[in-house]
Structures are given as structure tokens and as C-alpha cells.
Amino acid sequence: GIQVEQSPPDLILQEGANSTLRCNFSDSVNNLQWFHQNPWGQLINLFYIPSGTKQNGRLSATTVATERYSLLYISSSQTTDSGVYFCAVERAAGNKLTFGGGTRVLVKP
Amino acid sequence: DTGVSQDPRHKITKRGQNVTFRCDPISEHNRLYWYRQTLGQGPEFLTYFQNEAQLEKSRLLSDRFSAERPKGSFSTLEIQRTEQGDSAMYLCASSRIGPGLAGGIPSYEQYFGPGTRLTVT
Numbered sequence: 001g002i003q004v005e006q007s008p009p010d011l012i013l014q015e016g017a018n019s020t021l022r023c024n025f026s027d028s029v030n031n032l033q034w035f036h037q038n039p040w041g042q043l044i045n046l047f048y049i050p051s052g053t054k055q056n057g058r059l060s061a062t063t064v065a066t067e068r069y070s071l072l073y074i075s076s077s078q079t080t081d082s083g084v085y086f087c088a089v090e091r092a093a094g095n096k097l098t099f100g101g102g103t104r105v106l107v108k109p
Numbered sequence: 110d111t112g113v114s115q116d117p118r119h120k121i122t123k124r125g126q127n128v129t130f131r132c133d134p135i136s137e138h139n140r141l142y143w144y145r146q147t148l149g150q151g152p153e154f155l156t157y158f159q160n161e162a163q164l165e166k167s168r169l170l171s172d173r174f175s176a177e178r179p180k181g182s183f184s185t186l187e188i189q190r191t192e193q194g195d196s197a198m199y200l201c202a203s204s205r206i207g208p209g210l211a212g213g214i215p216s217y218e219q220y221f222g223p224g225t226r227l228t229v230t
Contacts, residue, residue, distance in 0.1 A: 004151075030217075031218075041146075041198050041224045041226065042223050042224070045218065045221075048216060048218040086152075088152075090217065093217045094140050094159075094217045096165065097144075097152075097154065098154070099152050099153070100151055101150065101151050102150075
């Protein structure tokens with residue numbers, strides 16, 4: 001099956017810093033989603049981004065499907081950005097998501 | 110739009126007991142998915158439905174697991190003869206397959222419920 005790798009596995013940031021999270025995948029995909037998992041376990045949708053670039057406030061994402069990677073940018077980080085960020089890919093429309101191992105982010109005040 | 114809901118949110122059971130979880134998807138969504146997440150890992154796919162038809166099951170779904178979506182709306186996941194290794198967060202997600210709503214662009218984005226945390230003692 002498809003492999004999804006996220007880096008770095010852990011990230012410690014000072015409040016106000018910028019950071020980039022990376023997601024590599026081993027085969028072509030129909031869909032890619034970024035999620036933020038809060039301390040209670042809820043997966044919160046950040047981006048649905050099979051290709052191109054999207055922005056939502058301080059977050060933005062870019063997927064380069066031909067090179068099989070996606071990047072999530074966090075700018076001016078806040079303590080509420082702490083948590084685990086997951087990338088997940090889907091080989092065919094509406095099928096299962098395959099998740100990466102996540103990047104654990106801690107933003108210190 | 111009330112989002113995906115799951116019940117119960119927490120379940121503690123003794124080894125050997127049966128448990129059943131419920132998932133209510135977003136109302137216009139025709140696909141429903143079950144995932145399992147253990148500590149420190151990303152969620153792993155278990156099974157999914159389109160309407161009432163179960164289209165795929167993972168090899169993680171042993172004989173002790175059964176999932177149903179009898180009327181194409183809510184779904185149940187039952188685990189029989191629970192084992193300590195079944196302790197995990199069970200996540201449900203839904204999406205809509207087909208033409209976009211009101212003539213819009215189709216999106217296959219999956220939305221997740223809050224999960225059911227199972228502890229087997």
C-alpha cells in the first residue's frame with residue numbers, strides 16, 4: 001500500500017515563530033488532507049488540497065502532486081497551535097485515507 | 110450541519126465482554142468510514158460503507174469485529190470478546206460521493222467525529 005511519511009516527528013517552537021511541516025507519499029493520490037488533532041483527540045480539518053496552494057489565516061498548505069509531497073506552513077505560531085498535525089492521502093475518490101505518523105508540535109509562550 | 114457524532118465518548122470494559130459503538134454521519138453524506146487510533150500513531154483504516162453497502166474491510170478487522178449501516182444512515186461497530194489489544198480510539202468519518210451539492214464542485218473531504226475511547230481492563 002501507499003506509504004506516507006511526515007517530518008519532523010517533533011517540533012518545539014517559541015510563540016511567534018514560523019515553521020514548515022512536510023508530508024511525503026510514495027504513489028500518486030487523488031486527495032490529500034491536513035488535520036490538527038487537539039488534546040481531546042478530535043481531528044480538525046485544516047486543508048483539503050490534492051494540488052496547489054491554499055491559505056487559511058496563519059496557516060497555508062502546498063501540494064506538489066507530481067513530486068509526491070505536501071507542505072504545511074504555520075506562521076506567527078500561538079500556543080493554541082500545539083497538538084499533532086496529520087497528513088492523510090487517498091488513492092481514489094471517496095476511498096480510505098492513509099495517514100502519516102504525525103508531527104507533534106509544542107508552542108511555548 | 111451538526112457534524113459527525115459518536116456515542117459513547119468513553120467506554121471501559123472487562124476483557125471478554127462485547128461492546129458496540131455508534132456513529133451518526135453528516136446528514137447528506139453517503140460514505141461512512143471507521144478508523145482506529147492507538148497511542149502515538151496515526152489513525153488506521155478499518156472499513157467503509159457507501160449507503161448501506163460495506164465496500165472494503167481492512168485485515169485489521171478480525172472476526173471479532175463487525176460493522177453495519179442498516180439503513181444507510183447511522184453505523185454501529187461491534188467488538189466481541191474484547192482483548193486488551195483492542196484498547197484504542199475508534200474514529201468515525203463521513204464524506205459525500207457524487208455531484209457537488211447545488212451544482213457545486215464535488216469534494217470528497219472526510220470529516221471526523223470526536224471518537225470513542227475504549228479501554229479494556
